[in-house]
Amino acid sequence: MSAPDPGRIRLFLGGDVMTGRGIDQVLPHPGDPRIHEPWVSSALTYVELAEQANGPIPKPVDFDYIWGDALHDLEQAAPDLRIVNLETAVTRRGRPWPGKGIHYRMNPANAPCLSAAAIDCCVLANNHVLDWGRAGLLDTLESLRLLNIGSPGAGADAERASAPAVFDLGARGRVLVFSLGHPDSGVPPDWAAAPGRSGVDLLPDWSAAEVRQLAGRVRALKRPGDLVLVSLHWGGNWGYDVAAVHRAFAHALVDEAGVDLVHGHSSHHPRGIEVYGGRLILYGCGDLINDYEGIGGHEAFRGDLSLLYLAELSAGSGRLLGLEMVPMQMRRFRLNLATPADARWLSGVLDRESRRFGAAVEPEQDGQLRLRLVF
Numbered sequence: 211m212s213a214p215d216p217g218r219i220r221l222f223l224g225g226d227v228m229t230g231r232g233i234d235q236v237l238p239h240p241g242d243p244r245i246h247e248p249w250v251s252s253a254l255t256y257v258e259l260a261e262q263a264n265g266p267i268p269k270p271v272d273f274d275y276i277w278g279d280a281l282h283d284l285e286q287a288a289p290d291l292r293i294v295n296l297e298t299a300v301t302r303r304g305r306p307w308p309g310k311g312i313h314y315r316m317n318p319a320n321a322p323c324l325s326a327a328a329i330d331c332c333v334l335a336n337n338h339v340l341d342w343g344r345a346g347l348l349d350t351l352e353s354l355r356l357l358n359i360g361s362p363g364a365g366a367d368a369e370r371a372s373a374p375a376v377f378d379l380g381a382r383g384r385v386l387v388f389s390l391g392h393p394d395s396g397v398p399p400d401w402a403a404a405p406g407r408s409g410v411d412l413l414p415d416w417s418a419a420e421v422r423q424l425a426g427r428v429r430a431l432k433r434p435g436d437l438v439l440v441s442l443h444w445g446g447n448w449g450y451d452v453a454a455v456h457r458a459f460a461h462a463l464v465d466e467a468g469v470d471l472v473h474g475h476s477s478h479h480p481r482g483i484e485v486y487g488g489r490l491i492l493y494g495c496g497d498l499i500n501d502y503e504g505i506g507g508h509e510a511f512r513g514d515l516s517l518l519y520l521a522e523l524s525a526g527s528g529r530l531l532g533l534e535m536v537p538m539q540m541r542r543f544r545l546n547l548a549t550p551a552d553a554r555w556l557s558g559v560l561d562r563e564s565r566r567f568g569a570a571v572e573p574e575q576d577g578q579l580r581l582r583l584v585f
Contacts, residue, residue: 216381217525219523219525220520221290221385222284223473224498224518225477226295227294227324228497230298230315231245231253232253232256232259237276238319246306256501256504259503264503276545280538281326290379293387294332295495296339297338298314300350300354301346301349301353302317303346309398315341315342324354329359331359331387333443336363336391337396337476340398340409344408347409348408360387362441363410365411366408367407370403371408382435383437388427388439390411391412391443392442392444394446399412425468437523439472442474444476445476445494448477461487470489471528473492474493474494474495475494479511479513480496480556480559482494482567484567489529490523496517498516499540515555516538516540519533520536535560557571557573570584
């Protein structure tokens with residue numbers, strides 16, 4: 211493990227982490243397995259599907275089991291901050307949100323699975339954090355507070371939902387993490403936090419007015435030397451196209467709001483990457499942890515493959531100094547290093563999709579992928 215570089219800030223950025231449903235059932239303290247889906251009534255069905263696809267899961271597993279090989283790579287990278295999108299309510303309470311077909315939740319007693327990977331920040335402005343209602347949201351916030359994990363993007367009212375998580379890195383300044391969701395990712399409009407009402411920090415549209423509003427929030431809090439990360443839950447689950455409004459919004463965040471990194475997620479597979487004005491834009495990090503093994507459909511996108519994004523930024527300026535990615539594969543509810551063939555496949559897809567934005571992705575001899583600029 212290397213010592214911190216005073217001129218650099220290292221970030222681990224992960225996509226969607228879903229530790230409910232089937233995964234909750236194999237952890238040390240499984241919650242009530244009853245679920246309310248059109249075709250499935252028990253979360254144990256998802257455990258059975260995964261075992262049918264890839265073999266037995268040694269349940270109950272330890273809290274660190276689901277992270278598998280990723281733990282070694284994260285230890286070697288020694289990031290200053292570890293940030294993921296938590297797409298799971300952490301609660302025993304609440305009722306399934308009406309009209310929603312899928313409801314994820316994890317028993318709070320299993321929340322240490324997040325600490326097992328030393329996660330510092332779980333962004334919450336997504337389309338599953340209120341699956342079990344506002345009571346479930348409050349339990350989620352409390353569980354993360356007890357673990358000392360930042361939880362921007364949701365709160366007991368609009369003021370708290372819109373507040374960033376702030377991480378002090380001493381002489382290298384602070385990192386401010388904002389989390390916002392948009393209805394085009396499936397976030398119900400009723401989930402928007404309001405004065406006196408809990409919910410998520412929801413963007414109503416992609417307008418210039420919203421950019422100005424967010425820019426004002428950033429200016430009110432940002433100090434000289436601070437870095438600002440905006441985490442966005444946007445867009446659909448499948449496909450590589452990046453919506454023009456998403457790209458324009460991301461550029462405006464850099465140009466007008468002084469944002470140093472855009473952390474996009476919602477897609478079930480990685481999407482293209484851009485470096486704009488020296489700032490990293492991840493349009494879709496893909497799923498990192500889920501219980502989807504054995505579920506058919508969309509095989510062409512290889513949703514079983516995921517990435518650990520390891521970004522280095524210049525302390526103070528926020529400019530991207532480098533991005534490495536570690537290919538992973540989810541098998542038996544555990545992250546495993548991807549095979550060389552799968553890593554090459556993922557590298558080729560990301561290279562194809564990122565070149566339209568002026569970036570290239572290349573495989574390294576150690577199995578990692580590296581981003582470089584092509585113009």
